[in-house]
Amino acid sequence: MNIAVLASGRGTNLQALIDATEAGKISARIVLVVSDVESAYALQRAARHGIETRVLRPKEFPDRVRFEEEMVRVLRSRQVGLICLAGFMRILGSTVIENFRGRIMNIHPALLPSFPGLHGQRQALEYGVKISGCTVHFVDEGVDTGPIIIQAAVPVFSGDTEESLSSRILEQEHRIYPLAVQAFVEGRLKIEGRRVHFRGEESSRSGEVVLSPVPQQP
Ligand code: GAR
Numbered sequence: 001m002n003i004a005v006l007a008s009g010r011g012t013n014l015q016a017l018i019d020a021t022e023a024g025k026i027s028a029r030i031v032l033v034v035s036d037v038e039s040a041y042a043l044q045r046a047a048r049h050g051i052e053t054r055v056l057r058p059k060e061f062p063d064r065v066r067f068e069e070e071m072v073r074v075l076r077s078r079q080v081g082l083i084c085l086a087g088f089m090r091i092l093g094s095t096v097i098e099n100f101r102g103r104i105m106n107i108h109p110a111l112l113p114s115f116p117g118l119h120g121q122r123q124a125l126e127y128g129v130k131i132s133g134c135t136v137h138f139v140d141e142g143v144d145t146g147p148i149i150i151q152a153a154v155p156v157f158s159g160d161t162e163e164s165l166s167s168r169i170l171e172q173e174h175r176i177y178p179l180a181v182q183a184f185v186e187g188r189l190k191i192e193g194r195r196v197h198f199r200g201e202e203s204s205r206s207g208e209v210v211l212s213p214v215p216q217q218p
Contacts, residue, residue, distance in 0.1 A: 011042025068095035116144035
């Protein structure tokens with residue numbers, strides 16, 4: 001299966017997916033990395049691993065539909081079977097979603113449906129939750145509302161800053177995103193309404209929720 005990753009920034013989740021494919025933990029190829037930001041470090045990561053890159057700047061298109069039509073054209077031309085959003089800071093519209101329904105995943109740095117949108121970690125900290133985490137979900141037309149594939153829980157400590165919590169969550173993002181992608185590639189994910197089931201006995205117990213080991217509090 002051919003995978004495309006969409007990223008707007010530094011691309012550590014992209015790196016986790018690249019590493020997992022190179023280690024044989026994801027049995028698919030990342031064939032394309034698309035960014036809406038020319039300076040995104042994610043593009044350099046991709047290039048270093050010999051992965052084709054493409055910059056699509058929305059400003060260069062008359063409207064969002066044309067921008068997304070070009071995106072669909074590029075993705076189709078590479079026979080992409082799964083799109084992974086990895087820090088892609090743009091809401092996808094119906095043009096892309098309808099063309100790839102059930103084939104787009106996103107990683108979000110909070111336990112959805114809590115704290116969707118921007119700055120999930122800051123929202124969690126300001127709200128005062130004791131447990132946050134991250135979520136891999138399928139993408140639908142809403143903002144971070146699609147069916148949840150896998151989540152990891154991360155404790156929030158009283159001394160946490162946005163940075164310390166974000167980095168603890170990020171470790172788990174890097175752990176669960178490849179798991180979700182590999183389950184999809186193996187055809188083990190079944191969407192039933194809002195619920196995503198993992199086929200296969202072993203993963204149906206361990207695949208859907210990952211509890212992060214509690215690190216020693218500083
Ligand atoms: C990650 O924490 C990801 O969960 C978040 O952006 C960061 C990208 O980091 N995504 C969102 O907030 C989407 N709403 P990365 O570029 O190092 O992968």
